[in-house]
Amino acid sequence: MNALFAKTFAFLDTEPYRLVIWVVAIVSFVALNAAYLVWVERKGAARFQRRPGPTEVGPAGLLQPVADGLKLMSKQLIVPAGADSMLFRAAPLLVMAPVLMSLAVVPFGRGVTALDLNASLLIVFALGPINLMVVMVGGWASRNKYAVMSAARVVSQNVAYEIPMLLVVTTMAMVTGTLDLNQIVQQQSGGFWHWNLFRVWVNPLMPVTFLIFYICMLAETNRAPFDLAEAESELVAGAYTEYGEMGFGVFFMAEYANIVLGCSLATVLFLGGWQSPFGVMPGLVWFLVKLYFLIFSVVWIRWTFPRTQFYGLLNLSWKILIPLSLFTLILSAGMIKILRALS
């Protein structure tokens, strides 16, 4: 029976079918996550403020994302007069693409990777900044002063936070000696003391490195307390001010998709990916547990800290995160050299 099953569906592992399955799987994973992270966010926010949150649509408000989606889809798409209509329409399309492409190389489990590249880490960071460029394009094309201000903020915020993020990633590439996310996960097998987060013999500041990565991830995904690009109290909705209906919905989904991607990377780079913390039963489940814990922390941070001011945001990056991450980079380079010389 099993053999028959395997024989019948063997064609699924051949090229065109495999591709289709992965595209469908990743798109639905992203869409479901984006939709239900909105629910998680609202429920989480409510719980942190001791409210019940959405309760009316479906059991425990579980159908709320469906209702929101239907509402957004029933709205009219308006291109404001004087806006660059082509860029304005293209921005929501472009904002999702890099995230979906990046998720193709993320190892969700043993062998559960759409595209097994040996430079997957590089791919993710090559595609990552496109998302923010698109937010800038959308804001600029709206021809709205708030959107343009937001676009300017996005650029300076990104220039500031891309640097410590990449320095941290360089550190990780040096420590692991590879750019292949699959190999990085495999190196961390055995138990939680093998995770890169606790590799203190290579770099005693590894937990600090993780924190820098996490903070940069928050800033890159425009999440509170670094959500200056859509600071609703000063910039209406920032770059999304002029977007209505699903155009706005797609930006919103892309924000959550980016959180999923950022947290997946944090999981893979520092928390052992799909490796089990006790050395038993490694697999997809552990990856999802770690991923959703990190995502919960994102919500937790959002509803704990107020939004920073812009100079605070830039000061944090240029005065604290960049020196610290440079220091960890040099420190781990030195430590690796010493360890090599000893062995």
Place this chain on the structure above:
Amino acid sequence: MNALQEIYGGFKSLLIGMRITLGQFFKRTVTVHYPHQSLKMPPRYRGHIELVGNPETGKPLCIVCKLCERACPSGCIGVEGTKYEGDRRKTVTSYELDFTKCSLCGACVEVCRDGAIRFSRDYNLAGLTKEEFLLDLVRRFHAQQEARGKPEIRNPKSEIRSPESGASAEPKAETATATLNLTP
């Protein structure tokens, strides 16, 4: 060194903040789920006025002296009554309150010698038409009596229809007095 200390102190304070919010996360909710639950109003809450009944007979205490009608600065009260045979006093048959004009000043309650009117604690008073605020307090009184299961004393002059047809029917009053039930 000072800068490092500052970073460490700042980071520690962030963690303390996160611990506090996580503590709140697991506590029970403090909100009232409004259309499903509502708060019980405090005793001195001023809703629109309502008739007070005699606890023994179940009849309204009002003797139709019309002091309230005259005391009302907005002229929003209209009281009518009849004297039944054998009775020593008049019985109220219709007590019309135009709540669109009432300013809840309480002059009517103060002037009443028999304590026959008081403020209700009904605050669910939103309505779609002006007519919903022309309240017949006698009808409301009887609807309340019926809801409490007291012996029903029908007044021949004032018809009692189903509570829903009343301007301010009992179900509304009941939601106002429903106790706050907090779900953990």
